[in-house]
Amino acid sequence: MNAQKTVSLDYKNQIAVVTLNRPEARNAFNATLRKDLLDTLQEVEQNEAIRVVVLMANGKTFCAGADLKEGSKKNIEALVMREYAPIFSTIQRMEKVVMVAFNGAAAGIGCALVTAADLALMTETAYLQLAFSKIALIPDGGLTWELVRALGYKRAYRLMIEAGSLTSTQCLEFGLVNEVVAEEQLHERAMQWAQSLCELSPVANRLTKRTLHEAAQLNLFGRRRRA
Secondary structure, X not given: OOOOOOEEEEEEOOEEEEEEOXXXXXXXXXXXXHHHHHHHHHHHHHOOOOOEEEEEEOOOOOEOOEOHHHOOOOOHHHHHHHHHHHHHHHHHHOOXXXXXXXXXXXXXXXXXXXXXXXXXXXXXXOEEEOOHHHXXXXXXXXXXXXXXXXXXXXXXXXXXHOOOEEEHHHHHHOOOOOEEEOHHHHHHHHHHHHHHHHOOOHHHHHHHHHHHHHHOOEOOOOOEOOO
């Protein structure tokens, strides 16, 4: 396990368990957590022995979003592109299966971590929270791209402008998560599932992930979609 304070990393055979570790702040993202998570993911990405990454969190909340105690930033767009975007691009680029397993709230940028992952499971009482409009922001971290595809325009738009939330039942129905489990089963099921994924073809896992991400950008004839 590494010595970083806000993110812990534990290798278990071919599985890397990455854990957000600011439970006293409900795992809200400050500058340190942003840097530590990116550094950790990039370390895992370079580890050729790892086939599956499990992203979890310490405490009762997966992630409360951005840490508002840092104060408002003058250039939010620059912050997102410089410090958040590399996290999501690493998750989607790395040639490993990335699974999120979460309990409690996944709010704001925490919600974006769930949608960015390849696979997700959540507890029965966990939920996704879109609170951006309460602080006069639009969803970031790829949420507008992900949620309009999962929910459809009208549901996604209402969810975002009304700072709504999605229950575990809704997340499962809309395909935002793969499984819902009891809270006491979360860690065991995540590790069991990760181990079963390690036994599949890493080449097929890698190429399927790459192909699906590319397919989202192309039409049936292989042409890039227009913006």
